[in-house]
Amino acid sequence: MPSEAPSLQVIGLSASYGDVPAVTDVSLEVRRGEIVTMIGANGAGKSTIIKCICGLLKPVAGTVKLFGEDLRGLTPDRLVKKGLSVVPEGRRLFGKMTLKENLELGAYTRNDPAAVRRDMDRVLTDFPELRDRLSTIAGTFSGGQQQMVAVARAMMSNPRVMMLDEPTIGLAPVVVDRISDLLLKIAKSGVDILVVEQNAEVALSMADRGYILEGGRVIAEDDAKSLSESEEVQKAYLGI
Structure with missing residues (x-):
């Protein structure tokens, strides 16, 4: 069972693009041993929260903590060194580079070549399709x-917390299942996970807990089973 001490904590987060509010007073947390999901339609504020957590967007108000440490003012590369990795929406691979070069770039903040080689082998064991x-x-x-x-590139930074922004969007169902299985395996290896998804059914099937966002606010939070059984959630997000 996950402990109550959060590995990632967002407290009263508000953010905007110019004068347009995108997120208002959002609080959420990922506890040790958990997969947590944020669910919501396009424009609900999910990706904005990810950008604020990883230092790409400065919030108007609120605090983000990683293992109790305030992340304000830290650049994305510093956050990677502290154990936070991100799989961005759209993947954003270096398309003209080889797979090996992309994986090596995932470890760019590390200076332990032997450990990087071990992690490369471990990642390729987890992703045999790529070996x-x-x-x-x-x-x-x-x-x-x-x-x-x-996902493999994000693992190469040796993360303690991983965030994924729409990891299953546009993928065939069989591939969605494969990605879900991989995330469950990664979580069991000791990496805490925050997943942003429009596909509520997939997200809730793998998550321990979930937050539902609408109009930049959290409108519901609960364990994943309870959310998936909620009549309101079923009608709005599961098509039931």
Whole structure:
């Protein structure tokens, strides 16, 4: 069972783009041993929260803590060194570089070559589809394979907390299942996970807890089973 001490904590977060509010007074947390999901339609504020957490957008108000440490003022590369990794929406691979080069870039903040080599081997064991394709140009992979590369690259930083922004969008159902299985395996290895998803059914099937966002605010939070059984959630997000 996860402990109550949060590994990632967002407290009273508000953010805007110019004069347009995007997120208002959002609080959430990821506890040790958890997969937590944020669910909401396009424009609900999910990706804005991810940007604020990883230092790409300065919030108007609120605090983000990683293992109790305030992250204000820290640049994204500093956050990676502290154990936070991100799989961005759209994957954002270096499409003209090889798979191996993309994975090596995931470890760019590390200075322990032997450990990086061990992690490379571990990642390729977890992603056997990629093992024999290290010299393949990343941009030639299928969408599902590219998503696997993006997750593998994030793992190369040796994270303690991983955030994923829409990891299953645009993927075939069989690939969605594969990505879900990989995330469950990663979580069992000791990495706490925050997943942003429009696909509520997939998100709630793998998560321990969930937050539902609407109009930049958290309108519901509960364990994943309770949310998936909620009549309101079923009508709004599960098509039931």
